[in-house]
Amino acid sequence: MTFDYGVRLDRLRRLMDARSVDALLVSVGADLPYFTGYEAMPLERLTMLVVTAARPAVLVVPELEAPRVVTQAGVFEVRPWEETEDPVGIVTGLLDRVGSVAVGDQTWATFVLDLQRRLPGVRFDVASQVTGELRMRKETAELDALRRAARAADRVADRLRQLRFSGTSEAGLSRLVAGMTLEEGHQTAGFSIVASGPNGASPHHEATERVIEDGDAVVVDFGGKLDGYCSDTTRTFHVGKPTPEYRRIFAVLQEAQAAAVDAVRPGIVAQDVDRAARKIIERAGYGEFFIHRTGHGIGLEAHEHPYIVEGNHQELEPGMTFSIEPGVYLPGRFGMRIEDIVAVTDSGVERLNGSDRSLAVVA
Amino acid sequence: MTFDYGVRLDRLRRLMDARSVDALLVSVGADLPYFTGYEAMPLERLTMLVVTAARPAVLVVPELEAPRVVTQAGVFEVRPWEETEDPVGIVTGLLDRVGSVAVGDQTWATFVLDLQRRLPGVRFDVASQVTGELRMRKETAELDALRRAARAADRVADRLRQLRFSGTSEAGLSRLVAGMTLEEGHQTAGFSIVASGPNGASPHHEATERVIEDGDAVVVDFGGKLDGYCSDTTRTFHVGKPTPEYRRIFAVLQEAQAAAVDAVRPGIVAQDVDRAARKIIERAGYGEFFIHRTGHGIGLEAHEHPYIVEGNHQELEPGMTFSIEPGVYLPGRFGMRIEDIVAVTDSGVERLNGSDRSLAVVA
Numbered sequence: 001m002t003f004d005y006g007v008r009l010d011r012l013r014r015l016m017d018a019r020s021v022d023a024l025l026v027s028v029g030a031d032l033p034y035f036t037g038y039e040a041m042p043l044e045r046l047t048m049l050v051v052t053a054a055r056p057a058v059l060v061v062p063e064l065e066a067p068r069v070v071t072q073a074g075v076f077e078v079r080p081w082e083e084t085e086d087p088v089g090i091v092t093g094l095l096d097r098v099g100s101v102a103v104g105d106q107t108w109a110t111f112v113l114d115l116q117r118r119l120p121g122v123r124f125d126v127a128s129q130v131t132g133e134l135r136m137r138k139e140t141a142e143l144d145a146l147r148r149a150a151r152a153a154d155r156v157a158d159r160l161r162q163l164r165f166s167g168t169s170e171a172g173l174s175r176l177v178a179g180m181t182l183e184e185g186h187q188t189a190g191f192s193i194v195a196s197g198p199n200g201a202s203p204h205h206e207a208t209e210r211v212i213e214d215g216d217a218v219v220v221d222f223g224g225k226l227d228g229y230c231s232d233t234t235r236t237f238h239v240g241k242p243t244p245e246y247r248r249i250f251a252v253l254q255e256a257q258a259a260a261v262d263a264v265r266p267g268i269v270a271q272d273v274d275r276a277a278r279k280i281i282e283r284a285g286y287g288e289f290f291i292h293r294t295g296h297g298i299g300l301e302a303h304e305h306p307y308i309v310e311g312n313h314q315e316l317e318p319g320m321t322f323s324i325e326p327g328v329y330l331p332g333r334f335g336m337r338i339e340d341i342v343a344v345t346d347s348g349v350e351r352l353n354g355s356d357r358s359l360a361v362v363a
Numbered sequence: 364m365t366f367d368y369g370v371r372l373d374r375l376r377r378l379m380d381a382r383s384v385d386a387l388l389v390s391v392g393a394d395l396p397y398f399t400g401y402e403a404m405p406l407e408r409l410t411m412l413v414v415t416a417a418r419p420a421v422l423v424v425p426e427l428e429a430p431r432v433v434t435q436a437g438v439f440e441v442r443p444w445e446e447t448e449d450p451v452g453i454v455t456g457l458l459d460r461v462g463s464v465a466v467g468d469q470t471w472a473t474f475v476l477d478l479q480r481r482l483p484g485v486r487f488d489v490a491s492q493v494t495g496e497l498r499m500r501k502e503t504a505e506l507d508a509l510r511r512a513a514r515a516a517d518r519v520a521d522r523l524r525q526l527r528f529s530g531t532s533e534a535g536l537s538r539l540v541a542g543m544t545l546e547e548g549h550q551t552a553g554f555s556i557v558a559s560g561p562n563g564a565s566p567h568h569e570a571t572e573r574v575i576e577d578g579d580a581v582v583v584d585f586g587g588k589l590d591g592y593c594s595d596t597t598r599t600f601h602v603g604k605p606t607p608e609y610r611r612i613f614a615v616l617q618e619a620q621a622a623a624v625d626a627v628r629p630g631i632v633a634q635d636v637d638r639a640a641r642k643i644i645e646r647a648g649y650g651e652f653f654i655h656r657t658g659h660g661i662g663l664e665a666h667e668h669p670y671i672v673e674g675n676h677q678e679l680e681p682g683m684t685f686s687i688e689p690g691v692y693l694p695g696r697f698g699m700r701i702e703d704i705v706a707v708t709d710s711g712v713e714r715l716n717g718s719d720r721s722l723a724v725v726a
Contacts, residue, residue, distance in 0.1 A: 041567065042469075043666050044659075064655045067565035067694075083656045084673050106405075109470040110489050126473050202430035204404065292427045293446045296407075303406050310447050331430075 001145060001227045006075045008035055008134065009057055015130045017053065022098035024051040024127055025091065025115070029106035030300035031131045033228065036076055038069050046087040046111055049076065050094045060090050088114045095119070102127040132305040136297060137319040142229065143343060146299065146321055149231035150341050150352035152185040153223060157235050157355035160220060164363045165212045166239050170194040174207035177222045186224030186231065190302060193221040193234075200236075200335030203292055203327060214240045217334040218362075219327075223302060230302045232323055233353050234339035237360045249286060249328055250336055250359045256280040256326045257338045257357070260294055260308075264324075264342055264349035270312040277326040278310075286328050295323035298341055320344045321352070364508060364590045369438045371398055371497065372420055378493045380416065385461035387414040387490055388454065388478070392469035393663035394494045396591065399439055401432050409450040409474055412439065413457045423453050451477045458482070465490040495668040499660060500682040506706060508592035509662065509684055513704050513715035515548040516586060516594035520718035523583060527726045528575045528602050533557040537570035540585045549587030549594065553665060556584040556597075563698030566655055566690060577603045580697040581725075582690075586665060593665045595686055596716050597702035600723045612649060612691055613699055613722045619643040619689045620701045620720070623657055623671075627687075627705055627712035633675040640689040641673075649691050658686035661704055683707045684715070 012035065016024060026032050026049045033039045036059060040047035045062040057076035061069060066080035081087045088111060095101070100123040103112055116124060138146065159180055165173065177192035195205035197216040205219075212218060216239045223232035238246065256277040263276035274294040281290045293309035296302075298321055306314045308322055325339030340353040375398065379387060389395050389412045396402045399422060403410035408425040420439035424432060429443035444450045451474060458464070463486040466475055479487060501509065522543055528536065540555035558568035560579040568582075575581060579602045586595035601609065619640040626639035637657040644653045656672035659665075661684055669677045671685055688702030703716040 044670075062655075064566040068567060068569060082654070103472045103476075105471055105473045107472040108468055109466045109472070109475045109487075110468045110491075112472045112475050113466075113487055113489060124472075124476055126476060128473075203427040204431060206431060291445070307407075 001141065002037055002072070003139070003141065005035055005037060005072050009051065009075065011134055012051060012130065013053060015133060016051070016102075019130055021100055021102045021125070021130055022052065023095050023101040024130065025049070025101055025107070026051075026104035026127055026131070027107045027111065029104050030135070030304065031104050031127055034131070034135055034300060037072070041065065044110075046091070048087070048091050048111070050091055052095065052098070054096060055094065058094055060087055062087075088118065091115070092118045098122055100125065102130060128305065135299060136305050137317060138299060138321055138343070139319075142299060143319065143321070145227045145229035146341065146343070147352050149186065149224075149226040149229050150233070151354070152226055153181070153231035153233045154353055154355035155184040156180045156222065157233060160235065160237065161356065161360045161362065165216070165218055165237060166214050166363060167211065169209045169211050170196050170199065170207035171209055173212065173220075177220060181222055181224045186226045189222070189224040190230065191221075191223060193219065195219045195335060197334065198332050201329040201331050201333060203329060203335070203337070212239060217242070217246060217336060219335050219337050221337065221339065228300060230298050230300070232298055232302055232339065232341060233355070234325055234337045235355070235357065235360065236336045236338065237362050239362055241361065242359065246334065247359070249284070252281060252284040252286065253326060253328055253336055253338060254358070257324060257340070260324045260326065261340065261342055261349055261351060264316065264344055266316055266318055266344055266346065268316050270306045270308050270314045270316065271310050273308045273316075273324070274310055277324070281326060281328065289328045289330055290326055291329060292327065295325050297322045316344045318344050318346050364504065365400055365435070366502070366504065368398055368400060368435050372414065372438065374497055375414060375493065376416060378496055379414070379465075382493055384463055384465045384488070384493055385415065386458050386464040387493065388412070388464055388470070389414075389467035389490055389494070390470045390474065392467050393498070393667065394467050394490055397494070397498055397663060400435070404428065407473075409454075411450070411454050411474070413454055415458065415461070417459060418457065421457055423450055425450075451481065454478070455481045461485055463488065465493060491668060498662060499668050500680060501662060501684055501706070502682075505592065505662060506682065506684070508590045509704065509706070510715050512549065512587075512589040512592050512594035513596070514717070515589055516544070516596045517716055517718035518547040519543045519585065520596060520598050523598065523600065524719065524723045524725065528579070528581055528600060529577055529726060530574065532572050532574050533559055533562065533570035534572055536575065536583075540583060544585055544587045549589045552585070552587040553593070554584070554586060556582065558582045558698060560697065561695050564692040564694050564696060566692060566698070566700070575602060580605070580609060580699060582698050582700050584700065584702065591663060593661050593663070595661055595665055595702065595704060596718070597688055597700045598718070598720060598723065599699045599701065600725050602725055604724065605722065609697065610722070612647075615644060615647040615649065616689060616691055616699055616701060617721070620687060620703070623687045623689065624703065624705055624712055624714060627679065627707055629679055629681055629707055629709065631679050633669045633671050633677045633679065634673050636671045636679075636687070637673055640687070644689060644691065652691045652693055653689055654692060655690065658688050660685045679707045681707050681709050
């Protein structure tokens with residue numbers, strides 16, 4: 001998918017002007033593809049887009065990567081650098097008397113420190129202070145891409161309910177989920193967490209050779225990229241009949257997830273969505289076992305602004321997209337999580353994921 | 364694989380003392396697993412190992428990742444932080460009157476700038492100034508792991524010579540290579556470049572739907588991780604009979620690659636290995652088409668120190684491992700590259716890759 005990068009760069013320049021940012025320097029991460037359609041390899045050779053008011057944007061790129069750059073006429077220039085050139089010097093050479101620069105949030109320390117040495121007295125801030133404003137509010141085509149990615153993930157989730165879990169290792173099931181993620185239309189499978197039995201209490205558990213058995217709860221959290229946009233969903237499965245206790249806590253979790261989704265509307269602040277879920281889990285006595293925030297923004301990156309967390313006073317606006325994923329984790333025993341991606345609409349909320357989110361009892 | 368992290372941290376502390384580095388702060392990238400066995404997720408929540416002379420090392424880690432940390436007794440402490448805590452504040456709270464800190468080279472700008480704001484007057488350098496010294500010189504067990512990874516890649520390369528290329532898309536062949544990379548024993552398949560016909564002139568080409576046909580040269584560059592250590596090898600294939608011109612240039616490339624390998628021995632500087640390959644390609648009149656350095660270090664990371672490039676005066680020492688991968692790229696026409704991993708021995712060089720590196724004529 002391509003977008004009108006010229007329009008985005010114009011918007012960026014207006015915002016830079018309003019915030020008194022003289023130069024924006026973006027490297028690895030999603031700001032670069034957002035403004036150019038080009039993604040930098042996360043390697044030691046510098047790729048950096050230089051945006052200033054005075055000049056056209058310039059993409060400084062290793063010569064050997066340059067053939068991969070596709071330019072939209074007039075939107076930005078390409079400056080390939082050869083192995084024996086000094087790329088940081090090329091970047092600073094494009095800056096005239098700047099007082100403040102904003103560098104991409106994920107730019108490597110190597111380059112940040114080198115830029116600072118060569119730009120004494122210049123103020124450095126993170127780029128997301130301006131780029132986040134733009135990227136948080138999705139365009140129509142971006143929302144469509146996120147819907148397609150969510151639906152592809154839904155198809156994987158629905159297929160999982162039909163599978164036999166017992167006798168399979170976490171690692172084996174994880175590979176299967178990654179394969180289905182690709183089969184259902186993603187171009188890449190980013191991650192596929194399979195956390196069974198007591199491992200379910202580790203929210204970002206790495207799949208092991210543990211063989212799933214009867215009586216296990218299994219948390220499956222997976223996603224990938226489709227046309228550049230991310231999916232991310234979690235469903236919880238139970239091999240055989242769950243205990244009354246598990247059912248009871250899962251009902252609390254369902255209520256909490258639904259309450260957080262229902263809380264989403266323009267004008268509410270991010271932390272209030274977190275509170276909506278947390279309140280219900282706390283009231284049921286499991287607050288200390290909900291050990292992460294309720295969600296994160298999603299788009300070109302799997303995690304981006306806005307973060308749905310206590311202390312984030314960001315006001316939600318139409319076009320913002322994020323996960324709602326409360327969980328309960330009982331150390332040494334089991335875990336559970338339900339995750340959907342939602343979009344803020346003009347009047348409320350749209351769930352992008354529509355697959356069955358009830359507790360799936362599998363064989 | 365696990366290593367004696369206590370020994371590594373002791374060595375690190377001695378080197379920090381010698382270089383007047385008061386604190387080492389490592390986050391994403393391979394320094395962290397090198398010293399702790401734990402790899403940080405490249406996400407927005409800070410994970411950071413804090414190493415100072417005065418205290419035991421402390422791993423500051425998001426609470427939800429903490430269950431994934433495995434500690435060796437007494438080697439480092441773990442300080443999980445909750446979602447509403449301030450992780451950068453926790454890190455700076457562990458530093459007493461430091462004058463200079465070294466931050467991991469790939470640490471995100473977000474965290475570097477935040478640390479700088481809270482540590483005014485402190486000198487910031489990159490961690491590789493100390494960690495590179497240690498990581499460049501591989502231990503025996505690391506060399507063994509790199510040999511195993513290289514041999515697994517060799518088996519893939521050998522299988523490729525038996526395949527039919529024509530009629531397959533680049534993307535299809537790339538998926539096949541990734542699959543074989545896993546089948547032959549890697550835990551992850553990092554990349555699989557398949558660049559056919561004119562696309563071969565782009566060294567880091569991304570596989571497309573282009574269907575490979577008779578008369579194409581095809582550059583296949585792939586690798587993965589086995590027991591945490593990287594493989595990386597390139598072989599060039601030709602569908603049907605190559606032209607005399609292609610054969611002639613390939614013979615130059617073979618000679619250049621062999622000359623660079625032969626140049627490797629303790630005491631020579633990195634740039635001289637680059638020069639050994641470049642001289643031969645230049646003498647044959649193709650110097651302007653060899654558009655990248657001759658190689659890069661390899662270990663826990665696919666690209667690390669030492670870089671085999673003009674201007675690098677790093678003296679080679681036994682235990683250093685890197686790629687030797689000259690290439691020739693004729694824009695709009697074709698490309699070729701031969702890549703092996705080598706290790707510096709006490710008296711010369713060991714090729715870790717042993718698969719056939721001659722031009723493979725395939726169907």
